[in-house]
Amino acid sequence: MPRILVVEAGKPDSRGLLDAVAGIGQAVVAEARSGREALQYAARSRPDLALVNVELAGDMNGIELAQHLRIMYDVPVVLVTERSSPVRLEQIASVAPYNCVLKPCTDYEIHLAIHVALQRRRLEHEQIQQQCAKAAVQERERLAAELHDNVCQLLGFVKLQAFSARELLAGGDTAGADMLLQRIIDSAQQTQAEIRQEIRDLYVRVAAKDLAAALQACARGFEIDGTNAKLSVVLTPAVEQVTLDPQTSLQLTRIVQEALANVRKHAQAQHVTMHFDIVDGNLTGLIEDDGCGFDEQSMEWIARGHFGLQIMRERARSIDGQLNVVSSPGHGTRISIVVPLDKEAPAG
Numbered sequence: 001m002p003r004i005l006v007v008e009a010g011k012p013d014s015r016g017l018l019d020a021v022a023g024i025g026q027a028v029v030a031e032a033r034s035g036r037e038a039l040q041y042a043a044r045s046r047p048d049l050a051l052v053n054v055e056l057a058g059d060m061n062g063i064e065l066a067q068h069l070r071i072m073y074d075v076p077v078v079l080v081t082e083r084s085s086p087v088r089l090e091q092i093a094s095v096a097p098y099n100c101v102l103k104p105c106t107d108y109e110i111h112l113a114i115h116v117a118l119q120r121r122r123l124e125h126e127q128i129q130q131q132c133a134k135a136a137v138q139e140r141e142r143l144a145a146e147l148h149d150n151v152c153q154l155l156g157f158v159k160l161q162a163f164s165a166r167e168l169l170a171g172g173d174t175a176g177a178d179m180l181l182q183r184i185i186d187s188a189q190q191t192q193a194e195i196r197q198e199i200r201d202l203y204v205r206v207a208a209k210d211l212a213a214a215l216q217a218c219a220r221g222f223e224i225d226g227t228n229a230k231l232s233v234v235l236t237p238a239v240e241q242v243t244l245d246p247q248t249s250l251q252l253t254r255i256v257q258e259a260l261a262n263v264r265k266h267a268q269a270q271h272v273t274m275h276f277d278i279v280d281g282n283l284t285g286l287i288e289d290d291g292c293g294f295d296e297q298s299m300e301w302i303a304r305g306h307f308g309l310q311i312m313r314e315r316a317r318s319i320d321g322q323l324n325v326v327s328s329p330g331h332g333t334r335i336s337i338v339v340p341l342d343k344e345a346p347a348g
């Protein structure tokens with residue numbers, strides 16, 4: 001049975017939404033008299049739907065409440081408003097309600113709006129499940145291809161080189177055999193590095209949409225790589241709750257991965273800090289280490305075929321972000337990124 005939360009201020013002499021919803025049957029109905037009360041209920045009981053009167057008493061109106069319910073608890077909302085209400089249609093539409101009802105109206109109209117919203121929600125869930133199933137199949141195919149390209153090719157190469165080394169040894173050519181063995185070692189090392197990167201990427205892909213989880217996965221990746229540097233991660237509650245479009249989330253996590261990989265490979269740092277916050281509608285991130293630093297003005301890395309920093313900048317640009325690198329020899333490295341959040345995806 002669906003759980004429906006009805007939120008209205010309640011005028012003593014009028015017949016309220018609660019009475020209308022009570023007649024719907026086959027539903028568990030709860031009531032809240034203010035935005036705060038509704039949020040407390042949503043935190044505890046996660047209703048399947050909220051029927052919210054736009055005109056609420058207290059410091060939160062129905063529009064603000066609908067937004068909080070959607071972003072914080074992923075609760076779909078049906079908004080109810082008076083025909084004569086001063087609230088503009090654009091304000092109502094801006095919180096993407098699942099349906100709207102204009103009062104005065106009949107109980108039947110309220111029931112219909114609720115049924116349509118619940119049905120829409122069910123269809124969305126089905127679609128998400130189908131997409132997840134499809135993504136799982138694609139991921140399996142990709143992993144199979146990856147295993148083929150990395151592991152099978154390495155083993156094939158090792159087998160051939162080992163046969164040749166044995167023949168060389170049988171003929172007394174130990175120097176030739178040694179050279180082949182070195183090739184085997186080099187290839188095994190390279191494949192090991194590629195597979196480790198693949199495992200790190202998998203962690204991040206799993207969490208792609210949830211930025212906080214993806215950032216924590218990057219931090220875990222840094223730690224399992226075995227470095228002496230101590231990493232402190234600070235993600236503010238706003239970052240914990242934000243839902244980004246997958247592309248933004250993915251590019252951000254790739255930037256963080258590369259920044260942390262650089263710390264691991266080059267910085268010889270004692271401490272690294274990763275700090276993410278949301279300020280004035282912008283996501284801000286900072287990765288700072290107290291390591292050896294480098295001359296950030298130098299372009300020689302690119303000439304030498306090192307592209308990590310350059311790709312970080314391009315990734316930031318692709319999501320309309322700004323990346324700043326501040327470093328000098330002996331003074332650590334500070335990488336900051338600012339990304340506007342106006343492309344924020346609807347939750348769910």
Ligand SMILES: Nc1ncnc2c1ncn2[C@@H]1O[C@H](COP(=O)(O)OP(=O)(O)OP(=O)(O)O)[C@@H](O)[C@H]1O
Nearest residue numbers: 262263266267291293294301306307308309310333
């Ligand atoms: N946090 C850091 N501390 C010290 N030096 C750094 C740091 N980050 C980058 N560097 C220096 O800047 C250079 C360029 O970094 P970049 O990420 O572009 O290339 P890379 O890490 O050497 O190679 P790759 O192309 O695999 O990323 C590095 O070679 C290193 O000397």
Ligand SMILES: [Mg+2]
Nearest residue numbers: 261262308309
């Ligand atoms: Mg690099």
